[in-house]
Amino acid sequence: MERWIQLLKQVIPSKQVLTDLSDRYSYSFDASFGEHLPEAVVQAKSNEEVMEVLKIANEYRIPVYPRGQGTCLSGGPLPVHGGMVLDMSQWPERIEMSPEDLTVTVSPSVLTGNINKEAEKHGLMYAPDPSSAHVATIGGNLAENSGGPRGLKYGVTKDHVIGLKVITPEGELIRTGGNTIKNVTGYDLTKLIVGSEGTLGVITEATLKLLPKPPAVQTLMVSFDEVRKAAEAISRTLTSGILPSKMEFMDQACIEAVENFQPAGLPVDAAAIVIIELDGHPETLKIERRLIEEIMENIGARETVVPETSEEAEKIWHARKQVSPAIAKIKPTKVSEDATVPRSKIPDLIDRLQVIKEKYDVEVVVFGHAGDGNLHPNILCDKRDQEEMKRAELAVEELFEAAIELGGTLSGEHGIGTMKAPFMEMEVGEIGIDMMKRMKDAWDPNGIMNPGKIFAEKGQKLVLRNE
Amino acid sequence: MSSDLQTLSRKLNYDKTFDCVQCGYCLPACPTYETMERETHSPRGRINLVKMVAEGKASVEDLQEPIEKCLGCMACTTVCPTNVQYGEILEGAMGVIDEYEAKSTSQRVTEDFLYDSFFPSSKWMNTLGHATWLYQKSGLQKVAQTFQLTKIAPLHLDQFEKVLPDLPSPKRRKEQRAKRYIRKRPATAKVAFFPGCIMDSVFYESNQKTIELLLRSGAEVVLPEAQTCCGALHAHSGKIDTSIELAKQNIEAFEEETFDFIVNNAGGCGARLIEYHHLFEKGTRWHERALEFVAKVKDISEVLTGLDELVFNQPVNRTITYQPSCHMTNVQGVTEAPLQLIRSIPGIELKELERPNFCCGSAGIYNIVNYEDSMDILDVKMKDVCGVDPDGIVTSNPGCLLQMKLGVEREGKSDQIESIHLVDLLMEADPEPAWE
Numbered sequence: 013m014e015r016w017i018q019l020l021k022q023v024i025p026s027k028q029v030l031t032d033l034s035d036r037y038s039y040s041f042d043a044s045f046g047e048h049l050p051e052a053v054v055q056a057k058s059n060e061e062v063m064e065v066l067k068i069a070n071e072y073r074i075p076v077y078p079r080g081q082g083t084c085l086s087g088g089p090l091p092v093h094g095g096m097v098l099d100m101s102q103w104p105e106r107i108e109m110s111p112e113d114l115t116v117t118v119s120p121s122v123l124t125g126n127i128n129k130e131a132e133k134h135g136l137m138y139a140p141d142p143s144s145a146h147v148a149t150i151g152g153n154l155a156e157n158s159g160g161p162r163g164l165k166y167g168v169t170k171d172h173v174i175g176l177k178v179i180t181p182e183g184e185l186i187r188t189g190g191n192t193i194k195n196v197t198g199y200d201l202t203k204l205i206v207g208s209e210g211t212l213g214v215i216t217e218a219t220l221k222l223l224p225k226p227p228a229v230q231t232l233m234v235s236f237d238e239v240r241k242a243a244e245a246i247s248r249t250l251t252s253g254i255l256p257s258k259m260e261f262m263d264q265a266c267i268e269a270v271e272n273f274q275p276a277g278l279p280v281d282a283a284a285i286v287i288i289e290l291d292g293h294p295e296t297l298k299i300e301r302r303l304i305e306e307i308m309e310n311i312g313a314r315e316t317v318v319p320e321t322s323e324e325a326e327k328i329w330h331a332r333k334q335v336s337p338a339i340a341k342i343k344p345t346k347v348s349e350d351a352t353v354p355r356s357k358i359p360d361l362i363d364r365l366q367v368i369k370e371k372y373d374v375e376v377v378v379f380g381h382a383g384d385g386n387l388h389p390n391i392l393c394d395k396r397d398q399e400e401m402k403r404a405e406l407a408v409e410e411l412f413e414a415a416i417e418l419g420g421t422l423s424g425e426h427g428i429g430t431m432k433a434p435f436m437e438m439e440v441g442e443i444g445i446d447m448m449k450r451m452k453d454a455w456d457p458n459g460i461m462n463p464g465k466i467f468a469e470k471g472q473k474l475v476l477r478n479e
Numbered sequence: 480m481s482s483d484l485q486t487l488s489r490k491l492n493y494d495k496t497f498d499c500v501q502c503g504y505c506l507p508a509c510p511t512y513e514t515m516e517r518e519t520h521s522p523r524g525r526i527n528l529v530k531m532v533a534e535g536k537a538s539v540e541d542l543q544e545p546i547e548k549c550l551g552c553m554a555c556t557t558v559c560p561t562n563v564q565y566g567e568i569l570e571g572a573m574g575v576i577d578e579y580e581a582k583s584t585s586q587r588v589t590e591d592f593l594y595d596s597f598f599p600s601s602k603w604m605n606t607l608g609h610a611t612w613l614y615q616k617s618g619l620q621k622v623a624q625t626f627q628l629t630k631i632a633p634l635h636l637d638q639f640e641k642v643l644p645d646l647p648s649p650k651r652r653k654e655q656r657a658k659r660y661i662r663k664r665p666a667t668a669k670v671a672f673f674p675g676c677i678m679d680s681v682f683y684e685s686n687q688k689t690i691e692l693l694l695r696s697g698a699e700v701v702l703p704e705a706q707t708c709c710g711a712l713h714a715h716s717g718k719i720d721t722s723i724e725l726a727k728q729n730i731e732a733f734e735e736e737t738f739d740f741i742v743n744n745a746g747g748c749g750a751r752l753i754e755y756h757h758l759f760e761k762g763t764r765w766h767e768r769a770l771e772f773v774a775k776v777k778d779i780s781e782v783l784t785g786l787d788e789l790v791f792n793q794p795v796n797r798t799i800t801y802q803p804s805c806h807m808t809n810v811q812g813v814t815e816a817p818l819q820l821i822r823s824i825p826g827i828e829l830k831e832l833e834r835p836n837f838c839c840g841s842a843g844i845y846n847i848v849n850y851e852d853s854m855d856i857l858d859v860k861m862k863d864v865c866g867v868d869p870d871g872i873v874t875s876n877p878g879c880l881l882q883m884k885l886g887v888e889r890e891g892k893s894d895q896i897e898s899i900h901l902v903d904l905l906m907e908a909d910p911e912p913a914w915e
Contacts, residue, residue: 034541035517037531038524043501055516082518083503102516123507147503337560344497395497 016072017052020096023064028055028102039097042084044431045347045476050077050091055099059177059185062214065098066460067183075463076181078210080120080152083144085348086429088156088209092464098214100151109134114222115174115191120151120215124158127220136222139166142425143333154215157207159425161258164383165291166223168425170206177217178205181456191219204451209427210462212455226291229257230301231325233317234308235282239263242284243359245311246382249288250355252307254300258289259383263362266335266379273338276331282314286382287332335379342375343392347404347476351415352386352424364414365389372407374400386424393476401477408474412438433468481535488533490578492571496530498563499523505555510838511548514855519545522555522565529572539579546572548852550845551715552805552838553750566810567757570714577717635850642884647683660690660700663914667697667786671733671775673743673752676708677877685900689744689779692902695912696788705732709743711751711806712843726755727765730772741772744779744902746804746876747843749811752776778807779902780816780875793909794826800869801829802860802883804876805838817875817901824908830867837863841882853882854889861886864896872898 013031020029030036030053039053056062069076075095082089091097103121110116111134118127125145128138141160142148148158154176159168166172175189178201188201205212236242246259262270262285267278278285290300301318308316319325340346353361362378369376380388389411393404412422412435422432422439437445449467453459505522506512512521519528525545531537549569556565647655670693674686693700706729710722729752733741743749753776759766783789801821807813821829840846840856864872864886872887874880883898890896 030517030519032519032541033537034528034545035519037528037537037541038518038521038545041501041527043503053517081503081506082501082523099518144502144504147506337562340498340500340561344500346500 014051016068016074019068019072020052020054020065023068024054024056024061028057028061029053030055039079039082039089039099040091042079042082042087042089044085044087044090044429045478046087046090046092046430047478048091049094050097051094052096053099054096055102056214057103059179059216062098062179062216063183063185065096065183066179066181066214069096069460070182070458073458073460076214076460077462078151078155078214080149080155081123081147083148084152084156084427084429085350086156086423086427086431088152088427088429088462088465090430090464092430095460100214101149103151103216110191111136111222113191114193114224115219116222117175117217117219118150119217120149120154122150124148124150124153131222132225135225137225138172138220139223140169140172143336150218150220151215154206154218155208155210156427156429157425158427159381159386161260161289161381163381163386163425164259165255165257170203172221173202173206173218174221175219176202176205176215178213178215180213181458181461185216186213189219193221207427209429209465211452211465212461214461226257226293228292228294228297229325230290230297231319231328232288232290232301232304233285233319233328234288235279235285235314235317237283237312237314239284239362240359241311241313242286243356243362243382245286245308245313246358247356248307248311249304250383252303254290254303256288256383257291258287259381260287260332261285261358261378261380261382261387262287262332262335263378265375265377266339269338269342269377270331270334273341274331274334276327276334278331279315287328289329332379339377339390339392342377343394345393345395345401347391347393347408348426349389349391349408349411350380350386350424350426351389351411351420351422352384353415353418353420355383355385357418357420358382358385358387360418361387361389361414361420364418365411368407368410368414371410372403374403374407376407381424384424385420395476395478398477405474405476408476409435428466430464431474433464433466434472434474436466436468484533484535487539487575490571490575491529491533492564492568493530493533495564495568496526496533498561499526500561501527502560504558504560508554508558508836510550510552510554510840510856510859511852514859515548515852520548522549522559522563525549525572526563526565526568529568532575539575542572543576546576548849550805550838550840550842550856552842553809554805554836554838557809557836566754570717570719573715573717574719575717635847638850638885638888639847639881642881642888643681644684646681652683655687656702658702658704660694662694663697663912666699667788667914668739668782669699669701669737670740670742670782671701671703671736671738673706673709673729673741673748674702675743675745675748675877678745678748682877682880682900685744685902688902688906689742692779692783692789692905692910693742695910696783696786697912697914698782698786701736701738703732703735705735707732709748709751711747714751715843722751723758726758726769730755730765730768733772733775734768738775740777740782741775742777742779742782744875744900746778746807746811746813747878749776749778749813750806750809753811778811778813778816778875780820781813783905784816784819788913789905789910790913791824791905791908791910793907795824795904795908796826797871798828798830798869799871799873799904800832800864800867801835802832802839802864802872802874802879803835804874804879805836805842807875808836817873820901820905821873824904827908830869832863832867834863839879839882839886841876841878843878846878846882846885857882857886857889861890865890865892870896871904872896873901873904874898875901 079089710725846853
C-alpha cells in the first residue's frame with residue numbers, strides 16, 4: 013500500500029479510507045461524462061480530518077478531488093489524475109438557523125433542499141433552487157455556484173453566501189466573510205471561493221443569506237406559434253416593471269416528448285411555451301397577472317392558461333419537470349448544456365442551434381430558464397455509438413462558440429469542470445486565464461486541489477466518449 | 480469484446496445499465512446508502528459496478544458484496560426519473576454471482592439451509608407450515624445447531640424465534656382449511672386466494688381472517704390446490720431457473736377456473752406475481768399466459784376497497800402507524816387502498832411515519848443472511864416509529880411484520896406496541912357485510 017494511504021489511515025478512522033476496487037469505481041464518475049479511477053476515497057467528517065488529509069496530500073503531492081453527492085453536470089469531482097476523492101457527503105449534517113438575522117449556518121453535507129425546508133418553518137426561504145436540490149449537497153452547490161429557475165429574480169448561489177470556513181490546500185483553516193449582510197472588509201474571498209470548483213480549497217461550513225418567503229405565487233402558461241414571439245414576450249414582460257421569479261421555456265420537441273411520455277395536456281402544435289411564476293403579495297399578484305395577460309394578448313400569443321388552484325399549477329410545473337426524463341426516451345445519452353446569452357439574444361441562439369442540429373445531424377431539444385437567458389440545449393445521443401458521439405462533440409463545440417459570439421457565457425449554472433475547460437480561453441482571453449492561473453498558483457502552490465478542472469491542459473479537447 | 484465477456488454482459492443486462500444517467504436522484508431514497516455510508520451501496524453505484532464487470536474492468540467478486548447487501552426494496556425505482564429497470568439489473572447480477580460461485584461457503588450453506596428446509600422449493604406450502612411448526616416446537620436455533628450451521632454462520636434465529644406467533648398444529652390446519660368457500664349467492668366476485676408460504680406457515684390465522692374478510696365482502700373464495708411458492712425469494716437470491724418453474728406452476732394452477740381476481744395479502748409475493756410476464760420472452764405462449772395471470776393479481780386491500788361491501792361497526796380505539804411493504808409500494812404501486820381501509824375504521828387514530836417508504840430491513844431473508852446490516856436499517860425505522868409513539872404498527876407483508884415485531888422487541892416495547900397485519904386490524908373492527 014502506498015505510503016500516503018497508510019498515513020491517511022493513521023490520521024482518520026481507517027473505515028473512512030476506501031481502497032477496494034468496488035469503492036474506487038463507485039467514486040469514479042459524476043452525472044456528466046468520463047470515468048476516472050481514483051487510488052483512494054477518503055470520507056471526511058470534521059475540519060481536523062480535512063486539515064490532516066490535505067497536509068498529507070500536500071506533502072506527497074497527491075491530487076484531491078472534493079465531492080458532494082456527485083450530481084455535477086460538468087465533471088467537477090472527477091478524479092482525472094488519480095489520487096483521492098474527498099467524499100464530503102458523510103459529514104454530520106448541521107443546519108443552524110438564525111431567524112432574527114435571516115441567516116443560516118450549515119455543514120457541507122446538508123442537502124440544499126433541506127436548507128429551504130428548514131427556512132420555511134420560520135417564514136423564510138433559501139432562494140437557489142437547482143433541480144437536484146433534494147439530492148445535491150450545499151458544499152457541491154457552493155463549489156459549482158449552482159443556479160436554478162429562481163435565478164431570474166434571486167441570482168445564483170454566490171448571491172446568497174456571506175461567510176465560509178475553508179481548509180486551504182496547505183491544510184490550514186480560514187474564515188472568509190462573516191455573519192453580516194454588509195461586509196466590505198478586504199478582498200471578497202467568499203466570492204472567490206464560491207464557484208472555484210474545489211480548486212482553491214475545501215469548503216467545510218457556510219453562512220447563507222435567507223429571504224422572507226413570498227406569501228403567494230401565481231403560475232401562468234403561455235403558448236406561442238413562433239419562438240421569436242416567445243422571446244419577445246419575455247423581454248416585454250421584464251421591461252414592464254414586473255420581475256417574475258421564474259420564466260421557463262420549452263420548445264416544441266420538449267412539448268412533444270413530455271406528451272408522449274406522460275400526457276399533461278400541453279399544446280403539442282405550439283412552437284414554444286413559456287411557464288411563468290410570479291411571487292409576492294396576493295394583491296400584487298392579481299395586478300401583475302392581469303398585466304401579463306395583456307402583454308401576451310398584445311404580442312399575439314396563442315393562449316394564456318391561468319391555473320385557478322395550486323393543484324392545477326402543480327400539474328403545469330410537473331410537466332416542466334418531466335422534460336428531462338421525457339427527452340431521455342428519445343435517446344439515452346443527454347449532453348445537457350447551460351450556455352447562457354443576454355436575454356435579447358435568445359431567438360438568435362435558437363436559430364444557431366437549428367443550424368448546428370442540421371449541420372451535425374444530431375437531436376437537439378431546448379428548454380430552460382429563458383427569463384435569465386440561461387437555456388438548456390440538450391443534445392440527445394447514444395454513448396454506445398462512437399460516431400454519433402463524435403458529432404455530438406463537434407455540435408457542443410459550435411454551441412459554445414455561438415453563445416460567446418452572441419455576448420454570452422459558457423456556463424450559467426453548471427460550472428466549467430472538465431467539459432468546458434478547453435473553451436475557457438475563448439471566453440476570458442489569454443491574459444484572463446493567466447490571471448486566474450496566478451491566483452490558483454498562489455493558493456495552491458503544489459497544484460493538489462482538483463487538478464484538470466477549469467484550466468485546460470495543452471491540446472485538451474471536449475471528449476464525451478469513454479475510450 | 481471476447482465471447483466470454485459478451486455472454487457475461489448479456490446475463491448482466493449490460494444494455495439496461497445505459498438507461499441510468501447517473502443523476503443520483505436515487506441516493507436519498509436508498510436505505511443502505513444511508514446506513515452503509517458509501518456510494519458502493521447505492522443504486523447508482525451498483526448499476527455502475529454491473530457496468531464495470533460487464534466491461535471487464537472489475538470482477539464478479541468485486542460486485543458480490545454490493546449486490547448482496549442490496550435490500551431489493553426498489554425505493555430507487557419509484558424516484559428514478561429515467562425509469563431504469565433496476566429490478567432486472569439486480570436479478571441479473573444475482574444470477575451471475577450465484578452461477579460464478581462467488582459466494583462464500585458460509586453464505587451458501589445458510590442459503591441452502593433456508594431454501595431446502597425452511598422455505599419451500601416447489602413443495603406445497605402445508606409441508607412448510609408443518610416444518611415451521613415443528614421448528615417452533617423444537618426451537619429454530621436447535622434445528623440449526625443440529626445441522627451444525629451455527630458453527631459456520633452466526634445465524635440469529637433465536638432472535639426471530641422470540642417474535643414468532645403461536646402456530647396451529649398441522650391437525651388444526653387441516654380441519655380449518657377448505658378448498659372453496661361461498662356465503663353469498665350470487666357472489667359479488669369469484670376470487671382465488673394465494674396464501675403465500677411464509678404467510679401461511681407463520682401467520683396462518685391472518686390468512687384465515689383474509690378468507691373471512693373476502694367472504695364478508697360477498698366474494699366466493701377458492702384456493703387452487705396446485706399453487707406453490709411465488710418464487711420471490713429464489714429470484715432475489717439469483718435462483719432464476721427455480722423461480723421460473725414456480726411461476727409456470729402457479730400460472731397453470733390458476734388457469735383451472737376463471738377468476739375475477741387472484742388475491743394475496745403479502746406485499747412481497749404480490750410484487751413477484753405481478754411481474755411474472757417479465758420472466759418470459761415476449762411473443763411466447765408463456766408470456767401471454769403470464770400477462771393474463773398478472774392482470775388479475777391484486778392485494779387484499781385493493782379488492783376490499785374495490786368491492787366496497789364492508790361496513791366497520793366496532794370502534795377500535797387505538798393509535799396506530801402504518802409501515803407499508805416496499806414491494807407493495809414500489810413494485811405493485813398500491814399505496815392508497817390500505818390507508819383508506821384503516822381510515823374507515825371508527826375510533827382509530829392513524830399517525831403516519833415521517834418516512835414510511837424507508838425499508839424496515841426485512842427484505843426477504845436479508846435480515847437472516849445480513850443480520851447486522853439489517854438491524855442498522857431497523858434502528859432507523861424504529862426511531863421513526865418511536866417518534867410517532869403508536870400502540871400498534873400495521874403492515875401488509877409477513878417479512879415486514881416479523882421485522883417490526885423484532886424491532887419492537889429490541890426497543891423493549893413489546894408490552895406497549897403491537898405489530899399486526901392489516902387484515903387482523905380490519906377483523907378487530909368486526910366488519911359487517913353490507914349485503915346482509
